Every structure is written in C-alpha cells, then in structure tokens.
Amino acid sequence: MNRIARKFADCRARGKAAFVAYLTMGAPTLDESLAAASTLVAEGADILELGIPFSDPVADGPVIRKAALKALANGVTLGDVLLRIPALRAAHPEIPMIVFSYYNVILAYGLERFAADAAQAGVDGVLVVDVPFEEREELLEVLLPRGLVLVPLAAPNTPVERARSMCQGVGESFLYAVTVKGTTGQRAELPSELTGRLEELKRAVELPVVAGFGIRTPEQGAVIGGHCDGFVIGSALVERFCGA
Amino acid sequence: MSAHYGIYGGQYVSETLMAPLRELEAAYLEAKAAPKFLEEYDYLLKHYVGRESPLYFARRLSEHLGGARILLKREDLNHTGAHKVNNTIGQALLARRMGKKRLIAETGAGMHGVATATVAALLGMPCEVYMGAIDVARQAPNVERMQMLGATVHAVAEGSATLKDAMNEAIRDWTANCDDTFYVIGTVAGPHPYPMMVRDFQSVIGKEARRQCLAEYGRLPDMAIACVGGGSNAMGLFAGFLDDVNVKLVGVEAGGKGLETGEHAASINGGRVGVLHGSKTYLLQTPSGQVIDTYSVSAGLDYPGVGPEHAYLADTGRAEYAVVNDDGAIAAFDALCRFEGIIPALESSHALAEAIKRAPQLPKDAIIVVNLSGRGDKDMHSVKAYKEGSFKA
Numbered sequence A: 001m002n003r004i005a006r007k008f009a010d011c012r013a014r015g016k017a018a019f020v021a022y023l024t025m026g027a028p029t030l031d032e033s034l035a036a037a038s039t040l041v042a043e044g045a046d047i048l049e050l051g052i053p054f055s056d057p058v059a060d061g062p063v064i065r066k067a068a069l070k071a072l073a074n075g076v077t078l079g080d081v082l083l084r085i086p087a088l089r090a091a092h093p094e095i096p097m098i099v100f101s102y103y104n105v106i107l108a109y110g111l112e113r114f115a116a117d118a119a120q121a122g123v124d125g126v127l128v129v130d131v132p133f134e135e136r137e138e139l140l141e142v143l144l145p146r147g148l149v150l151v152p153l154a155a156p157n158t159p160v161e162r163a164r165s166m167c168q169g170v171g172e173s174f175l176y177a178v179t180v181k182g183t184t185g186q187r188a189e190l191p192s193e194l195t196g197r198l199e200e201l202k203r204a205v206e207l208p209v210v211a212g213f214g215i216r217t218p219e220q221g222a223v224i225g226g227h228c229d230g231f232v233i234g235s236a237l238v239e240r241f242c243g244a
Numbered sequence B: 001m002s003a004h005y006g007i008y009g010g011q012y013v014s015e016t017l018m019a020p021l022r023e024l025e026a027a028y029l030e031a032k033a034a035p036k037f038l039e040e041y042d043y044l045l046k047h048y049v050g051r052e053s054p055l056y057f058a059r060r061l062s063e064h065l066g067g068a069r070i071l072l073k074r075e076d077l078n079h080t081g082a083h084k085v086n087n088t089i090g091q092a093l094l095a096r097r098m099g100k101k102r103l104i105a106e107t108g109a110g111m112h113g114v115a116t117a118t119v120a121a122l123l124g125m126p127c128e129v130y131m132g133a134i135d136v137a138r139q140a141p142n143v144e145r146m147q148m149l150g151a152t153v154h155a156v157a158e159g160s161a162t163l164k165d166a167m168n169e170a171i172r173d174w175t176a177n178c179d180d181t182f183y184v185i186g187t188v189a190g191p192h193p194y195p196m197m198v199r200d201f202q203s204v205i206g207k208e209a210r211r212q213c214l215a216e217y218g219r220l221p222d223m224a225i226a227c228v229g230g231g232s233n234a235m236g237l238f239a240g241f242l243d244d245v246n247v248k249l250v251g252v253e254a255g256g257k258g259l260e261t262g263e264h265a266a267s268i269n270g271g272r273v274g275v276l277h278g279s280k281t282y283l284l285q286t287p288s289g290q291v292i293d294t295y296s297v298s299a300g301l302d303y304p305g306v307g308p309e310h311a312y313l314a315d316t317g318r319a320e321y322a323v324v325n326d327d328g329a330i331a332a333f334d335a336l337c338r339f340e341g342i343i344p345a346l347e348s349s350h351a352l353a354e355a356i357k358r359a360p361q362l363p364k365d366a367i368i369v370v371n372l373s374g375r376g377d378k379d380m381h382s383v384k385a386y387k388e389g390s391f392k393a
Helices: A003-013 A030-042 A062-073 A078-091 A103-109 A111-121 A137-146 A160-166 A194-204 A218-225 A235-241 B015-031 B035-049 B059-065 B084-097 B111-123 B133-138 B140-148 B163-177 B194-217 B232-239 B308-316 B326-340 B346-361 B377-387
Strands: A018-024 A047-051 A097-101 A125-128 A175-178 A209-212 A230-233 B008-012 B055-057 B069-074 B102-107 B127-132 B152-156 B181-184 B223-228 B248-256 B272-276 B278-283 B319-325 B367-372
Touching: A003 A018, A018 A030, A018 A062, A018 A209, A018 A218, A018 A235, A030 A047, A030 A078, A030 A235, A047 A062, A047 A078, A062 A235, A078 A097, A078 A103, A078 A111, A097 A103, A103 A111, A103 A125, A103 B272, A111 A137, A125 A137, A160 A194, A175 A194, A194 A209, A194 A218, A209 A218, A218 A230, A230 A235, B008 B015, B008 B308, B015 B084, B015 B163, B035 B084, B055 B194, B059 B069, B059 B326, B059 B346, B069 B194, B084 B102, B084 B111, B084 B181, B084 B194, B084 B232, B102 B111, B102 B163, B111 B127, B111 B140, B127 B133, B127 B163, B133 B140, B133 B152, B140 B152, B152 B163, B163 B181, B194 B232, B194 B308, B194 B367, B223 B232, B223 B346, B232 B248, B232 B308, B232 B367, B248 B308, B248 B326, B248 B346, B278 B308, B308 B319, B319 B326, B319 B346, B326 B346, B326 B377, B346 B367, B346 B377
Parallel strands: A018 A047, A018 A230, A047 A097, A097 A125, A175 A209, A209 A230, B069 B367, B102 B127, B102 B181, B127 B152, B223 B248, B223 B367, B248 B319
Antiparallel strands: B008 B278, B055 B069, B272 B278
C-alpha cells in the first residue's frame, strides 16, 4: 500500500472525506508557498497537490492563473520545486504529495528525468491536466516503474465506462472528478446533479473518488465528500496563501 | 482515424474537451462524405468567396529576377481578403449541421476573426472573437470590421496579450460552453481533428493550383512556397502536391529580427518539441518549458507553435522550412507592389521573399507557385512604421 492508499484507508476508518489541498508553488514566493503547504498539513489537509506554474494554463480560472504568473515572474521552475520537496517530505513523512502540472513543463524537463527526480524527492503521484487517457501511455511508462502513480481526471461529460478504463493501470491512485465544465475556481453553486454523478462514479471505479473545481470550504467539501471519498480545495487556498 | 502525424499532433486537452472532440470528429467525417454538405460548401466557395482564385503569372517580377516563372495563387482576391474564409465557411456549415448555436474564434492579426464574423453573419449565428489586447490595439481596423459584422470582440490582456493568449481564452470558453458552442480554429493547430479538418478545408488552394498549372502550362510546378505561422495556407497549398514527389514544398517561417536575436516566430527552425493548445509540435519555449513571446513584423505569423503536420513534414524531409526576416519580407512586399501592382499581406510577403531568392537559381522554364495568401491593405500602417523605424510588435 502506498501513502495515497493508506491515507484513504485512514480517512475511511475515521469516517471522513479526504481534504486535498492545492497550492501554486512559487507564489507569492517559493518559500512562502512551501510554508503554506506545511501549514495546511498542520491544519488537517490529507493530501497535497503542488501546482507547477505554466505560461499557458488553459484549464485554470483567474485565481490560479494569477498565482502562476506571479510564480513565473519569480522564475520558479519545475526543477526548483522538485529540489525543495525532500524537505517537505522530511517534515511530513506520511502526507501524499501530487505534482500537478501541464504537460509541456514535464516534457521540457525530460520524462525519464522527471520521473526519477520526482520519485527521489518523495513525490507520490502526478496529475497532468492536458494529458487525457488517449495520450498518457508515454507518461505511464516512466511513472509506474518508479512507483509513481498517475491521477486520472473525469469530467462531467466523461462516460462512466471511460472513467472506469482511465482508473485502470495507473497504480494506487485516486480519480479526480471534475465537478463542472470549465476552468478551476470558485462558483456560486455546484451543479445539482453532482452528488448523483459522484455516487455513480464511485460505484463504477475501484479507486477512491475525489471531487474538485469550485469547492470553497472544508464544510462544503465535507458535504460533497459524503458522496465520494474526498474533495479538493484549490482556488480558495491559492487566494489565501499565494496572493501577490 | 489517426490523431497523430508521426509523434506530432494528438489531443492534449482537458478531459472535458474529449467528448466534444469526439463529437466533432464524428460529425466532420460524416459531413465530408455527405453530398449536401459538400454542395453547399462548394456553392459558397464559388459564389460567395469568388473561387476559383486565379493562378497568376507574375511576368514582370519573374523577368526582373531572370530565372523561374513565379505563379501567384491569388487567395488575396477571396472575399474578406485572405485564405481564411475557405476554412471558416467549412467549419461554420459544420457547426450549423451539428446544431451548435454559437461560434467562437481566436484571432491574431484579425483576419481569421473577420472571416469567422463574416460567416457567422452569413449563417445568422452569434459570434464572439478572442483577440490579444496588444493585437486589438495594433489591428484596430479588423476589430472594427468584426464589430461591423455583428461579432463581439473580447480583448485578452493576459500573458503576452497576443494570439496564443487569445487561443487560451477561446479554449477556456469552449471548455465551459461546449454543449452549444462551436470553436472555429483558424489554423492547422489545436487538438485532432482540427489540424486535419482545417487542412482539408484549405486544400482547395492546392487542388486548384495543381489543376490550373497543369491546364495552363501542361506540367506541375517545380516548387510550391507558402508562409507558415500556424500553417493553414501552407498546408492548403501543400495538400495539392503531397503525392507529387517532384514538387518541392517550401514553408517559410517568420525570422523577425533574425533567429540569432531570439526575436522571431520560427517554431520549426528555432523551437523544440513540446505541447501547446492540444497538440505536440515544435514550440518556441524556454529551457524550463514556458512558452515564449514571438516577434514578427507580420502579426499573422506571430505564433509560438506550428501545425503538427508541418512538424512531421519537416522531420520526414517532404517539406523544407526556410526563414525570412522582417527586412526580407518588406523588400518582397515592395517588389510585388512595384512590379505587379499587387499589395500583398506581410505574411505572404515572407513566401514571396523566398521565391525571389530562389527564382534566379532556377532555369527559365522552371515554375514556382507562391501562395499569395492575403492582401496587404491591413498592413499599410505596419509597413510605413517599419520603414520609418518606429514599428513596434
């Protein structure tokens, strides 16, 4: 069992949904974003998603885009983040850490080199927003041998059969269920059909299901988490911790 | 249907766009085999766009150069003034066939935005165009044309505030509104099936040029030259000659102030393989994988990526990709004005410059076809500013 599977088992045993915290690394500074990650773990985050800044973040809403631009202005690269992860890992030996990135940044770093360095640093898994099921083979080929998992994403319009397929062969990961069509960020309301959709996915796939996009507070997350295994808070945390 | 050209192309998009892309591919494959769809497309190309466009022998220019005969494929004579409309008519008809209610598009220099706004008006569909804030400022007449045609233009202030950022924002819009919205991409980039579909709609250029050359000169050209930003006019021309292995295909990238200065838009000659806007291709990027700002005197070539099929043709050697700098393009612009009475687009002037360079090296009976992809009315201000030394991209 890897850290991710242990964490979900632990949450299940405690009858709670896993709180997945996303932060953009490098904003307002790399030091501060790493300190914020530690603060979040202390405050009860169960899984960390470490966002890598990219110049063209097409999947992100305004808050995370702004943070990414700030991080890029600071000159923060994927390599810089990987160099700092061992200290974060040493401080929090059991927290699952997911590198959350766009593909070009990883390609530029080098697929093999990325997998080796990420595994060495203590990363548990990788989520690449612009690598769908059809394009993921070359990524899986480098991640799995290093013990890294790939986090698949299901969108609101992903057929259940497809969600099932994308959860196979990715290691002891979890399914990131995107709650709304569109970009990351807060919304006034989440779609009414969301809870049914999450339960449908949960029945269909063997991995834990985590809901993300548009969730603002742990309280809201706990409600949604009642219908799946966890929830992601991203933009709200980025706004609080990664502001310029 | 393969989504790839060798290692290039593919569908590097958020999962939310995978269902719309599957729907689009199925609809396109069905439509391109449907006589009614093709009839309407052909009808509009003929009676609305004014096709076929002439293949014009630039006699004075050719004689001045003293080498090969230069034939100009006159896409500048199309309605809206460039090749872009060949594609937007096809995609807009497809959008209507799919029951989509709204068109969106990205635009750089504004030509694709104008071509999309035009067909949106023609078909009575609402249209929203994303355009970088810097481009909105430097291409104001095209913004006014789009608005005149009833489109809404959104200025995108983020990032480099140019074409790539406009495309980012259009992708975000499509991701949120894919149920009722059709995204009209203007070049042979983006996720599959766009590179294939846009090439197919633009292939009318190459098919006509091939037929016209055979009819008029009894032979195929020795060389076909076109400028490459994203690469739709080049892919359209090349498509007519891909199987004619003796026809040399030459794409021309924008060298800006020179490859060595870093201020250019030559993705194949100056970039590395990466992923942007849904496809794997040559990309201008930093060592750590951030996409970099491009520069060219020609706004329409100002794009950090290139269509994946071009990347493939470059690697396989079927096409070669040259570089022409700003000064070369401006000189070619002047030459066509003075020798032929034709004011070319600055984009097309890059292709002309390459032809002007190569023609003297070829015998007098050789034939070079140049895609004159657009007219230069929009570029008066840029050319004047460039000559006065005050041009700012």
